Amino acid sequence: MPLSEQEQRLLDEMERHLMQNDADVVSAPAGAQVLSYRNLIIGAVLVLAGLGAVIAGIALWRTNLPLGLILGVAGFAAMVGGVVLAVTPVKGGAAAPRQGRSATPSGASRQASFMDRMNERWDRRQNGDG
Template sequence: MPLSEQEQRLLDEMERHLMRNDADVVSAPTDGRTLSYRNIVYGTILVLVGLGALIVGVSTQLIVVGVIGFVVMLGGVILAVTPTRGIPRGPVDIAPSAAKSRPASSFMDRMNDRWDRRREGQ
């Protein structure tokens, strides 16, 4: 069921408010550190190779091979989850001129006013 015009406007306003005031929720980490897909793939491959070595070490009772397999698995997990230095991204700024031309009332104040007007109309 499609949204009415009023509901669509309200949704758009909520999205703009979220993008403007809560950019840290919407954007990636601002310190420039992000997960690399290449590292995730390499880490996954290392985990699989280490798992194979661990299974071979257990099945042949060669403890050294099993320990090496475990260390390789651990290294793969660390490689996969370690963020890499990327292009630093700042907070998302949507329509800065529109934000300055709006009244000083907060989003929640406007929502409360709308709620009160709706309740008075009933």
């Protein structure tokens, strides 16, 4: 069922509004914070080492209570530190080439032409041309 003229105008208006106002939300700022691959790897290794220390602490619990307790607490601290390190973003640096295309004026023109093509295809479908 095709849209009425009023519905089509309302849809076009909402689309223009979203393209103008929400482009700021989509584009990444210049000082974007991204996750570092190195920090992810080191964090994962720390989590695994901490998990091993917790398991070793549990195994030593019966034979040597203080050593098992210290090893378990240290392992838990290592796991928490590894997770924090893995999910902490870094500012700029080599890991920051994630700026979106919409931050450039040419990206905005490509978006507009894409929307124009989509509108043309929609009109052709509604008219039965293909």
